[in-house]
Amino acid sequence: MKFSYITAAAIIAGVKASPHPALEQQQLLSVPSQSAPSAPSYSQTSLDDIIRDSPLLSLHRDLVKIESISGNEHDVGNFVAQYLEARDFTVVKQEVPQVKGKEATKPRYNIYATPTSSTEPPSILLTSHIDTVPPFIPYSVHEAEPSTTTERENIILSGRGSVDAKGSVAAQIFATLETLAKNPNANLGLLFVVGEEIGGDGMKVFSDSPLNPKSSLKTVIFGEPTEAALVAGHKGMLGFKVLAHGTAAHSGYPWLGKSAVSAILPALSRVDVLGNTPVEKGGLPASPKYGPTTLNIGVIRAGVATNVVPKEAWADVAVRLAAGTPAEAREIIQRAVDSAVEGQEAKVVLDFTSHNESYPPQDLDVDVDGFEVTTVNYGTDVPNLDVRAGVKRYLYGPGSIFVAHGDHEALNVREIEDAVVGYKRLIEAALEREEKGEVGV
Ligand SMILES: [Zn+2]
Structure with a gap:
């Protein structure tokens, strides 16, 4: 609805249609x-x-x-x-x-x-x-x-x-x-x-x-x-951290350590698609009113040098909830990450306490x-x-x-x-x- 209004405004203003209407027209408004x-x-x-x-x-x-x-x-x-x-x-x-x-x-x-x-x-x-x-x-x-x-x-x-x-x-x-x-x-x-x-x-x-x-x-x-x-x-909100703990070693002998980065990657790949994954396949719910739940992995930090197997890795994630409660979303995310990291040596944990803001x-x-x-x-x-x-x-x-x-x-x-x-x-x-x-x- 917003875009069609903006398009109309652009036409009235005599602006030629652009191949990227959203981009240009947001500027028009702003x-x-x-x-x-x-x-x-x-x-x-x-x-x-x-x-x-x-x-x-x-x-x-x-x-x-x-x-x-x-x-x-x-x-x-x-x-x-x-x-x-x-x-x-x-x-x-x-x-x-x-x-x-x-x-x-x-x-x-x-x-x-x-x-x-x-x-x-x-x-x-x-x-x-x-x-x-x-x-x-x-x-x-x-x-x-x-x-x-x-x-x-x-x-x-x-x-x-x-x-x-x-x-x-x-x-x-x-x-x-x-x-x-x-x-x-x-x-x-x-x-x-x-x-x-x-x-x-x-x-x-x-x-x-x-x-x-x-x-x-x-x-x-x-x-x-x-x-x-x-x-x-408006959508609800839930923030959490994903933390991986490994063991440092010389990168020439990676088998002597446990890479926290290798451990966190499968977890984050799974987290990244939870908004587009159907609920019956373990994803986060959508709603007709708000559309899909979306996730943003906004920060990732890991490692100290390219020749060191990384001991620590963490990521900070914000979820915009389209349906359900934060407690339900926590369970879904926990289950998804648990299954993504199953059998891995380095430990991956979720921290839902570092963000004090969560609401449906x-x-x-x-x-x-x-x-x-x-x-x-x-x-x-x-x-x-x-x-x-x-x-x-x-x-x-x-x-x-x-x-x-x-x-x-x-x-x-x-x-x-x-x-x-x-x-x-x-x-x-x-x-x-x-x-x-x-x-x-
Ligand atoms: Zn404000």
């Missing part, structure tokens, strides 16, 4: 043309003025300008806290332990905010993250090539976090402010967490703390780049009219927030995941403005459900 600009309709000053004159776009600019690579969220957290305090929110700064190796860095906080006027804990929570991936890319605003259709679409806001997820943060704050201006009794809460990009330590700390409004929550709206579609769910596929709600519906292949903080059964969970936000962690992270003004409307519609639907008593929890 990178405003780097080629010589034709006569710009805005000067840089007038672009800056457009941002300055919009409280929403100014907030987004100020957020992106603050470097907040995971572990370094101190300043952006303080900024968000002050911003919300100045707008009649009661703000709790919840300290999250510093990440390993960054102990000397300033403390980092989840920011949890509720309207000062509210007397009860929130029933509707909007949440996103304030950390970003590295490296920092400064904020800039510029004009797109004149192929898009409206003025707001032509203004491109770029920089690290502009999409993932400071676009969502800014739009959620404005959707909340605008809803409260109309309906001061709406029982809303805002939560902006640290560490989403490194396994979700911020959300886990919040979830396990007394701040989690678990008993009052009826709706949670997660903000991540979804191109303004409602996400019906996450099904989300899409029952609000007026949105496109999609599924995504990336992980989020959704599984890290413990909610009661029956709580509605939505995943929605401005910008495209295709540019989110790249060198050209950017979105246009129209996208972020539309996201405020989208979030308001999700809040509105949640309020209506509460009014009608239609909430299943």
Whole structure:
């Protein structure tokens, strides 16, 4: 669906069909043309003025300008806290332990905010993250090539976090402010967490703390780049290591040692195809909703020199689960590796404990009219927030995941403005459900 939309955009833009449509067209979406600009309709000053004159776009600019690579969220957290305090929110700064190796860095906080006027804990929570991936890319605003259709679409806001997820943060704050201006009794809460990009330590700390409004929550709206579609769910996650232990020897006399590399290769060859192997033949399950389970052997390390029989070898693997539970997947992987290495001299073991993140596929709600519906292949903080059964969970936000962690992270003004409307519609639907008593929890 995504590709056909992009193809249509390419045709409208007069781009010739390419033999590798996916490659070229992803660039079309993600990178405003780097080629010589034709006569710009805005000067840089007038672009800056457009941002300055919009409280929403100014907030987004100020957020992106603050470097907040995971572990370094101190300043952006303080900024968000002050911003919300100045707008009649009661703000709790919840300290999250510093990440390993960054102990000397300033403390980092989840920011949890509720309207000062509210007397009860929130029933509707909007949440996103304030950390970003590295490296920092400064904020800039510029004009797109004149192929898009409206003025707001032509203004491109770029920089690290502009999409993932400071676009969502800014739009959620404005959707909340605008809803409260109309309906001061709406029982809303805002939560902006640290560490989403490194396994979700911020959300886990919040979830396990007394701040989690678990008993009052009826709706949670997660903000991540979804191109303004409602996400019906995302795959689960499981990480593990494969370790082989052998005996070192001179490579001229390999029979005197046990090669850890020779031992790990059959195990990895088997692991590598588990996503394409039918379940009845010992593979990992697929699902109609998410497609196949996929595995990525992302890291392999082994040996010390070409003339030494390697004593140690290990590989790091990430699994994106399309069906079943992590426990079931562990069993399947263990069985597959056991049979692949049967009879070998060197030992091969699996370590499922070195990755603390594992969760089954996450099904989300899409029952609000007026949105496109999609599924995504990336992980989020959704599984890290413990909610009661029956709580509605939505995943929605401005910008495209295709540019989110790249060198050209950017979105246009129209996208972020539309996201405020989208979030308001999700809040509105949640309020209506509460009014009608239609909430299943
Ligand atoms: Zn994100």
